[in-house]
Amino acid sequence: MRHQVVIIGAGPSGLLLGALLHQAGIDTLILERQSREHVLSRIRAGVLEDGTVGLLRKAGVAERLAREGLVHEGFALNFAGRHLRIDLRALTGGRSVTVYGQTEVTRDLMDHRAASGAPVIFDARDVTPHDFEGPNPHVTWTEDGQARRTACDFIAGCDGYHGASRASVPARAIETFERVYPFGWLGVLADVPPCSHELIYAGHERGFALCSMRSATRSRYYVQCRADDHPARWTDDMFWDELRRRLDPVAAAHVVTGPPIEKSIAPLRSFVAEPMRFGRLFLAGDAAHIVPPTGAKGLNLAAGDVHYLSEALVEYYQDGSEAGINAYSARALERVWKAERFSWSLTTLLHRFDTSTPFERRMQDAEFALLASSEAARRVLAENYVGLPY
Incomplete structure (x- = not known):
């Protein structure tokens, strides 16, 4: 068995890379250690930069997004009782973001992959990259025993962060940078x-809160909690009451409560691994970097990696040039660190x-006053917020 590019991971970054390479006639195999159902059960972010939307269009996977995505031209910052609207369109020359759940992006990419006939193997156990520092890499895994x-x-x-790709890199060849936040x-x-x-992004003396959505009828809400907290400790009434306490009176009055479809706690960390290329192995997305979700950069940063990597591989196969491959890590990391700073x-x-x-605390006050x-x-x-250019 041989393929031009083996992609480890069937999350949105792996699937998007596969779609862009398949479109260019490059033979790819995607290996995913989890089941399709498990991948689609992950509840993740839902704010897409216009660059990410453009990449999905380029890959031919934006039809449902165009139909169901919610274009947002601004967002609200609330801080210690003060309210500030950030007018994205006016401040960026007409740019915006689109609210469309990461689960839906993944579903669209999976359906597109299946329709293309390109191979993807789920439940691939013990996936391991080998010999990537030389000219003849290979990948092993276990399938059906x-x-x-x-x-x-x-x-x-x-x-992803816990995947085999980064773990396979010798410790001497990689440097990591991390900040773990004392809350979730x-x-x-x-x-x-x-x-x-x-x-609505709200900073309150009781802690942070975020009011987001997935559609006009499905909402996603967050409140800051202890890093060692557990969802079972929070009854539904406790959550809704705490959310309203942290919002301005108008927003709080418009909160409609209901039984949760999903309730979970996400830890917050900033993490970067350098470099992002090791011979013929490339890291992309959460395998190379993590951002706290405050700035809505996780999926979008992964899409930026995919942009650079897909361009580099297409250039290699179509023109025989290794320029893009050699520049991949530096180009991706420049954008990664800017997004890390923002988040x-x-x-x-x-x-x-x-x-x-x-x-x-005075510095927080001064920062908000400067924005205002x-x-x-x-x-x-x-x-x-709308995304720095590639």
């Missing part, structure tokens, strides 16, 4: 109309840190 192997030209590690987000997904037609800064502004000194008084500061925020 049988050992499998395929040779390839390149391996794309799109298998308790999230609830419910079939209730959102309390606002735009997202870190929003997280620092809007969350309550138990260890904060009076000076640090300076169009230039709001423009920087808006440009980062």
Whole structure:
């Protein structure tokens, strides 16, 4: 068995890379250690940068997105009783974001892959990349109890933070940078109309809150909680009451409650691994970096990696040039670190840190005051939110 590119991971980044390479006539195999159902059960982000939307269009996977996605031209920042709307369209020359759940993106990409006839193997156990520092890499896995192997030209590690791709890199060849935050987000997904037609990011003395949505009838809400907290400790009434306490009176009055479809706690961390290329193995998405969800950058940052990597591989196969491959890590990491800074800064502004000194709290006040008084500061925020150019 041989394929030009083996992609490890059938999440949105692996599937999008597969779609773009298949479109260019490049032979790919996608290996996923979980079942299709398990991958689709993951509840993740839902704010897409316009660059991500453009990539999905380019891959031919944006028909349902265009029909069902909610275009947002702004969002609200609430801080200590003060309200500020960030007008994305006005501040960025007409750009916007689209609310469309990551689960739906993944479903669309899976359906597209199936329709194309390109292979994807779910429930592939013990997936391991080999010999990627030389010219003849290969990948092994176990399928239905049988050992499998395929040779390839390149391996794309799109298998997330806990995946085998980064773990296979020798420790001497990689450097990691990490900040673990002392809190998490308790999230609830419910079939209730959102309390606002735009997202609300709220910084409150009791902690952060976010009002988001997946559609006009399905809402996604979050409240900051302890890092060691557990969803079972929160009754539904406790969650809805705490959410309303952290919102401004108008938004709180419009919160419609209902039984959660899903309730979970997400830890927050910033993480980057450098470099993102090791011979013929490339890391992309969560395999290489994690951002706190405050800035809605996780999926979008993965899409940026896929943009650079797909361009590099297409250039290699069509023109015989290794320029894009050699530049991949540096190009991706430049954008990664800018997104890390943006997500870190929003997280620092809007969350309550138990260890904060009076000076640090004054800095939060000053940061919000700067945004409220300076169009230039709001423009920087808006440009980062809609997505920096590739």
